[in-house]
Amino acid sequence: MRLSASIGGIILKNKDENELKKKLTKMQFEVTQRNGTEPPFQNEYWNEFREGIYVDLVSGVPLFSSMEKFDAGCGWPSFTKPIQEGEVEERQDSSHFMVRTEVRSRTADSHLGHVFNDGPGPNGLRYCINSAAIRFIPKDELEKQGYGEYKSLFDTK
Known part of the structure; x- marks a missing residue:
């Protein structure tokens, strides 16, 4: 099976699924490509609160900011909104005998997690995201890693 993907922001056209499996951990592949879910409180970013x-782990496209992150007590990273609305797509998910709203990255079509309407922000949303689907870039490394345009998110007014 061929996938169109990228690793670390480098676009890989028509990447073979086996090659993508080599680039991602088993959990990252399961979550992003097979709609999996990692265990709560046992993932990389559930308790990460640096700026x-x-x-997106697969495409490198910015999805969320720490400015919108909050502790939802659910064991996964939770955000009130994405950085760019158009990059996070919503789809109905009726798996596991319930109806939820799945969120996926538009560019890589990676499964990210789900969005719920019990969040604290002005829109009342909680984007519950798998750490295995994302990569954190600290504020002080944004420029170095090619994301300098996002430094302004952290400007205090």
Whole structure:
């Protein structure tokens, strides 16, 4: 099976699924490509609260900012909104005998997690995201890693 993907922001056209499996951990592949879910409280970013952005692990496209991150008590990173609305797509998910709203990255079509309407922000949303689907870039490394345009998210007024 061929996938169109990228690793670390480098676009890989028509990447073979086996090659993508070599680039991602088993959990990352299961979550992003097979709609899996990692265990709560046992993932990389559930308790990460440094300033920075979270990018799609597969495409490198920015998805969420630490400015919108909050502790939802659910064991996964939770955000009130994405950095760019158009990059996070919503789809109905009726798996596991329930109806939820799945969120996927538009560029890589990676499964990210789900969005719920019990969040604290002005829109009342909680984007519950798998750490295995994202990569954190600390604020002080944004420029170095090619995301300098996002430094302004952290400017205090």
